[in-house]
Amino acid sequence: MSINHIVTPLDSAYLDSKSQYVFYHKMVDFALKELIVTAQHNQLCTTQEIIFFKQYADLLLYSIEAMRVKYMYDEEENMKVDLTESGFPNYLEFRYLFNDLSLKENYVNKLKDVSELQEEFLDSLLRKKEPVSRTKLFQAASIMYYTSVEQKFIFNRFVQGKIIKAPEGSEGAFMTSWSFFDVGCNRPFVCYMYFDFEGSTIDAVKELVYEVLKTTADREMNLDVMAYGIDRKLKDIKPKHIKRIDLGPFHNVFAKDENLITHTILESIAAKDVPLESYALSLKIDEVTSGGEFTEGGYFSKQTLQRWNQPVNKSYVLAPHRIIQLLYSKRPEIMNGLEKPPIQIADLQNSVGSRQ
Known part of the structure; x- marks a missing residue:
């Protein structure tokens, strides 16, 4: 594990009430959905890139919703929001x-029977005329969490997309995508690579491509360094454009960075x-393209690599009208940069996190 993979709880702020969980989830959900629509409308991504982007955003939203259900009534644990220029x-x-x-089967077997818990809810609400206790609410949330949340849909540190034929007009014959959650800055990234292939069949090297991306392009770094690392490890693959x-x-x-x-x-x-519900979302898009090729290595280990152009870095800010005026x-x-x-x-219309 590299130093970039070390995180501590001190980098985080705690959500400690039901209203905060509901409010925070509503904000993230709303902002990411606005981002998807905006990216397409402003042509920040191609049609195919937007499809992949939405899939990764859905995994992120699914995971945050699972956290909301898991923690909302838990009196012992609290969800943590990152403080290191993240907000996620x-x-x-x-x-x-x-x-x-991964241990859900062990927990499911220990959960209270649903019918028994329903009877206790009805007894509290109808016969005793009193609110359901937090303990019982936590038990109900645990049942929902462990019986409905699927591990395979949780946003992991690295999520690999499939290799497909690139859309017409792309800078390569094939494209793939991947997403990662950088531990150092605690933010999600989505990447795309367009490339040519010189082998016989792309299916024969798919697993190798996926493995190289997972080990070489799973954290924030200079994009030309990432591109060179990928190119050097994949001899039959010729990356042409990375975004x-x-x-x-x-x-x-909730952010305090x-x-x-x-x-x-x-x-x-x-x-x-x-x-209180005011927000903005920063977005950075970096791209690098191949400007030619060069040969590296000796007589017995010669390899043709891409000569990368200077990376292009673009920064954006997405915000409601009032926040744009403020900034x-x-x-x-x-703003001028x-x-x-x-x-x-x-604007986020908030009915949960209103001022008291």
């Missing part, structure tokens, strides 16, 4: 969830200039 759940939460579900989307930070009331956009939103929420007013240097003016997305 701490990576440990995904790891705990995945490991916990990486960095999701985040997700700027919201040092990011200037996050600070601006938090200060304005504290001053009651903007509502232009207080952080014009950030974006690839294009901030992209307007919808």
Whole structure:
């Protein structure tokens, strides 16, 4: 395990109430769905890239919903939101969830019978005229969690997509995608690679390609370094275009990082200039393309590799209209440095996290 894979609970803030779990999940769900629509509408991704992007976003949303169900009535454990310029759940939460579900059969056998728990609910509500206890609510949530959540749909540290024929007009004959959750910055990334293949059949090297991507392209790094690492390990594969989307930070009331956009939103929420549900989402898209080839190695170990062009880095901010105005007013240097003016997305209509 490299130092980039080390995380600690000190990097996180705790969600400690039912309303916070509901509110946080609503915010993440809403922001990611807005992102999918916006990316397509503003042509930040191709049609095929959007399809893959939505699949990875669905895994992320499924996992966060599973966390909400698991933790909402648990009085001993709390879900943690990352503080290191992320705004997403701490990576440990995904790891705990995945490991916990691998033991689900052991837990299911220990759960109270559903009919018995239903009788206890009815007894409390109808006969005793009192609220159902948190203990019983936790038991019900546990039944729902362990009997309905599937481990295979949990967003893991690395998620591999399939190799398919690239759409017409692409810079390679084939394309593949993958997603990873970088432990260092605690954010999800989605990547695409377009490539040519010089072997007889692509099926013969698929598993090798997947293994190389998992070991070489599973963390944030300079994109040309990633491209060279992939190219060097796959002799029959000629990468032509690699694209990486960095999701985040997700700027919201639960984030407490040092990011200037996050600070601006938090200060304005504290001053009651903007509502509690105010948010913004940063997005970075890096791309690198092949500009030719060169030969590396000696006479017996000669290999043709790609000569990569300078990576192109583009930054975007997605936010509701009021937050865009706020950021232009207080952080014009950030707004003026974006690839294009901030992209307007919808306000979150909040009925859960309202001020008291």
